[in-house]
Amino acid sequence: MAVLVRRPQTVDFSVAKVLRFLRKQTPAPSYLFLIPMAVFSMLPIVYVISTAFKPLEELLLFPPPFLVRRPTLDNFQDLLLATNALAVPFTRYLFNSIFVVLTTVMLQVLMCSMCAYPLSKARVLPGRNFIFGMIVAALMFAPQVTRIPQYLVVQKIGLIDTYGALILPALAWSYGLFMMKQFMDNAVPNELIEAARVDGAQEWTIFWNIVMPNVAPAWNTLLIFGFIQLWNDSFSPLVFTRSEAMKTVSVAMISLTNGPASIARQGAQAAAAFLMTAPTITVFLLRQAKVIETMAHSGIKS
């Protein structure tokens, strides 16, 4: 939203003046400050991407060159070889990550949306405040707090070392439900739903054909956030699985960097870091407009 430019009425050399100058009178000082910060912010990521394509002699060069000179795919090959020495090939970790993340994210978004619908739109719903209160309370504690008893629950149900252990606990995603409910409150007019009810539409039809298309930005956002969070998560696979065949890329990453001979595997490490980083950034890039639109509604009104 464009903010109108104001001319200074009085001579005023306060902090406020400087701030106004920075922000509005001319955007140049703003850019002078922000662009270096943005570049600094991106440096490590650029380094990861560029290093993944460096040939061995550039990796061992001193001082290490920041950008790649002769790009090659050797490191990815090296990654496959390095992990072949482990119990399972790298492609297995990759498959696990992709399978678990995609399944979880789709179930998460569906379940959060379904739960958010009555919470947001039912006329009367006994227990609504209690349920939503619990969700907000769940936002307020570190996810790691529940991991130990979660581990015991998962163990009791007999899920340890299965895909279920990686998928099911992640489905209780209070953050996702919270964002979806806030968005529905604001983005779906009640009249629309009332009109459909008067026309005799079933609740599921209303949900699927009216509500869901209207909250498309929200579920796009949740897909991205869920994807990023699960893709980066190394806690669950470390704790809930035992055999190598069930681990994900993030865990393979840890064993690559911490294991013995980790120095000899610099190329493989760089390639793995690239594979960890690139998907999240790509996914976000593709959908960032929807994310911003959704986030506007995600405040907590106390």
Place this chain on the structure above:
Amino acid sequence: MWFRATEAFQWFEQGGNGMAGRTEVMTSRGMVSTAARPEGLALFWQKFGTSYLFMAPFLIFFAIFVVAPVLTAVYLSFTYFNVLEAPRFIGWSNYKLLFLEDDVFIIAIANTLTFAIITGPVGFFLSFMFAWLINPLKLKTPLALCFYAPSITGAVAMGVVWKIVFSGDRYGYLNNWLLGIGVIDEPYQFLAEQAAIMPVIMFVALWMSMGTGFLVFLAGLQTVPGDLYEAGKMDGIRNPLQEVWYITLPMIKPQLLFGSVMAVVAGFSVFEVATSLAGLPSPLYAGHTIVAHMYDFAFIRFEMGYATTVAVFLFLLTFGLGRLLMRMFSSKNEY
């Protein structure tokens, strides 16, 4: 909003009378009486069943994987439990041990508090400042992406890069540079010296801190109507600082609250950044955090009872701070 099931009570008042024969149903159009209708539970189900069916999948998983674990944690924190044998009730012993005898935990608390007190507010402030600065600019989107990108990279993957930057030999970028300009004579052990570990962790965490909060602020700023600023000028608002204080901040208060809750939780649950940089356990526990302590006891020593005591402590801490924030933000002038 917490623990107020008023609607349920309302229904029980109405529905309870309904058992006696006369039922009135609240709808948006007012009280409607109808003759033949199911009563009691059947009525309840007819009216709200669909709603509960919609909520059931999420709530079942929420109960199993969030509510039950939290309750179990509270119970287990009063037991000795090593996974192999059944938990044995030992009263407050774990808590006594935790606060009175566990020196490492005290280090963990000190580290976590230092971390949270510095990175929380600084990260929050930086997020708001950057969001506010880039909001009116043309290059808003690319800049936003640059600031946001670090937060979506995994701490584990980025640990590789930062380890090279802070590497303790002369091949590390930072050491190499400092040696080059002559500030130091021999490489400094950034990831092994006790004094340097927490600052390094905080630096990397701040680099990654423009996350959800930043996006929420950026989105919130876009929703502030422009004519409000016009009106503010009429009312004598002189400079951008006043504008921020009297117009922008109150308008995006819900977003600020959300961002602050997220910042508190992130601050107190610091774990992956710390362990991927300094290891677990870190040299002299200099990078040890509350969650690292919990992880250590739970999944390395398998002393689950004690580990859940740490978890309960952390839970109470973040939850209490969250409530405090909600009170702080709501007690300010209401609009």
